[in-house]
Amino acid sequence: MYKSMMHxxxxxKGTLQTILLKVLKDHGRMYGYEITLRVKELSGERILLxxxxxxxxxxxxxxEGMLKTEVITIGKRVRKYYSLTSDGRSLVKARVNELIAFIxxxxxxxxxxxx
Amino acid sequence: MYKSMMHxxxxxKGTLQTILLKVLKDHGRMYGYEITLRVKELSGERILLxxxxxxxxxxxxxxEGMLKTEVITIGKRVRKYYSLTSDGRSLVKARVNELIAFIxxxxxxxxxxxx
DNA sequence: ACTTATACATAAGTGAATTATGCATAAGAC
DNA sequence: GTCTTATGCATAATTCACTTATGTATAAGT
Numbered sequence: 077m078y079k080s081m082m083h084x085x086x087x088x089k090g091t092l093q094t095i096l097l098k099v100l101k102d103h104g105r106m107y108g109y110e111i112t113l114r115v116k117e118l119s120g121e122r123i124l125l126x127x128x129x130x131x132x133x134x135x136x137x138x139x140e141g142m143l144k145t146e147v148i149t150i151g152k153r154v155r156k157y158y159s160l161t162s163d164g165r166s167l168v169k170a171r172v173n174e175l176i177a178f179i180x181x182x183x184x185x186x187x188x189x190x191x
Numbered sequence: 192m193y194k195s196m197m198h199x200x201x202x203x204k205g206t207l208q209t210i211l212l213k214v215l216k217d218h219g220r221m222y223g224y225e226i227t228l229r230v231k232e233l234s235g236e237r238i239l240l241x242x243x244x245x246x247x248x249x250x251x252x253x254x255e256g257m258l259k260t261e262v263i264t265i266g267k268r269v270r271k272y273y274s275l276t277s278d279g280r281s282l283v284k285a286r287v288n289e290l291i292a293f294i295x296x297x298x299x300x301x302x303x304x305x306x
Numbered sequence: 307a308c309t310t311a312t313a314c315a316t317a318a319g320t321g322a323a324t325t326a327t328g329c330a331t332a333a334g335a336c
Numbered sequence: 337g338t339c340t341t342a343t344g345c346a347t348a349a350t351t352c353a354c355t356t357a358t359g360t361a362t363a364a365g366t
Contacts, residue, residue: 083289083293084293085205086204087205087289088205088293089201089204091297118299118302119296119300120296172301172303174198175202178199178203179297181198184235185213185234186209187213187233188287188291190291190294191304191305191306
């Protein structure tokens with residue numbers, strides 16, 4: 077999932093779908109490579125998505141009806157744009173809330189302040 | 192790792208060592224079953240550790256010199272108490288800081304407030 | 307010309323977890 | 337007094353999201 081990172085790869089497990097969905101919600105229609113660049117930027121170079129995790133996850137979300145695609149040809153190059161479906165928009169909210177709840181629970185268990 | 196939980200099991204991946212180490216730091220000498228109860232309480236029943244994840248992880252941390260053990264017999268029952276070594280105390284700090292950094296990065300990527 | 311960036315895709319392997327199983331004593335319910 | 341639940345440890349088999357590796361191809365920079 078992560079080529080290299082400041083963060084332990086284990087910690088990031090389970091967050092990929094949430095990241096993809098939320099970034100697509102915030103930035104609208106995007107293609108895979110563009111998503112990796114955006115996440116890299118937003119994370120301060122700390123999260124570098126690998127294609128091996130990215131593309132299968134996008135395909136899976138599409139197969140589940142959470143994302144829809146549109147293929148664009150630029151010269152001879154192909155780009156596959158992804159955007160949220162209405163089911164996808166519901167899923168983003170659920171996933172983000174779930175992650176926030178998880179983080180709060182971790183704060184309680186570890187007795188740390190998170191701000 | 193988790194028998195059942197409010198939180199998606201995927202999210203919890205990679206947090207088990209951090210949880211065990213921090214709970215041992217905060218509460219001192221504890222045995223396995225006691226740790227599951229404490230974590231259950233601290234998490235508001237949201238994190239229910241399974242033995243299948245708990246014991247192998249404790250054994251691994253002990254093998255790495257992060258924990259030391261003491262076996263106590265109560266009647267005919269055996270308890271194995273774990274406590275941090277000095278290496279273990281260093282590790283807790285590193286792990287907790289790592290998790291806090293990770294959470295902050297997630298906050299940036301997902302554009303959410305965490306408090 | 308050579309290297310890096312852009313852009314997609316999939317197969318093989320890893321490793322931390324889940325699930326299942328096993329053993330055994332103590333306490334509580336009824 | 338037996339049956340269920342709680343206490344307490346341990347390990348083997350399996351799962352699955354990821355990493356790593358590989359493949360293909362065009363465009364841009366040096």
